[in-house]
Amino acid sequence: MGGFVPVATLAQLAPGEVIGVEIDGVELALARDGDGDVHALADRCSHGDVALSDGDVDSGAIECWKHGSQFDLTTGRPRQLPAVVPVPVYPVHVDPATGTIGVDPTAPTIN
Template sequence: MGSFVPVASLADLAPGAVLGVEVDGLEIALARDSDGDVHALGDVCSHAEVPLSDGDVEDGALECWKHGSQFDLRTGRPRQLPATAPVPVYPVQVDPVTGTIGVDLSAPVTP
């Protein structure tokens, strides 16, 4: 199993919200979908190099605010142009007792 680093609290991330965090010098966008599941993606749009954490969660994707590219929350693959390259996705674990969100930076999902 990976090493999950605590990065935020579930109380800080409402369904449909995005939160930017920095972990060991790496920018991560935490996104909570409408089902309440938490996802962790690299926080830099692969097209315009702007923070994805300033975007919106919509239909299982994180939409970049600058040009509208949408990245699948589970795979990091772009669903909408102009982005064509994926962003990394990291495993997430939520402690059921404390609500602490942990991210495993050692095992990014590579589409």
């Protein structure tokens, strides 16, 4: 498998929101920042092993609900302790005609 897989639409993901999606067993946190850009990260906090999709999105980061670690939406790098290990980020494509959000689950980047 390769390429972008449709997972949601912009209508399903308002700015400042995050949802959990799964593609062939790969669990992702799909987040939309305040500027409207969409990001996909692994849906596991590298510190607490809980779903990041249950957290909050603010100021270009997603915050883990359990211990407050924050991860940069673009790089996956921790911005705040207790996490010190980044989470993988995945390529995202938004079709401008339909608003369909696609994620490539085969191309994670760890920064």
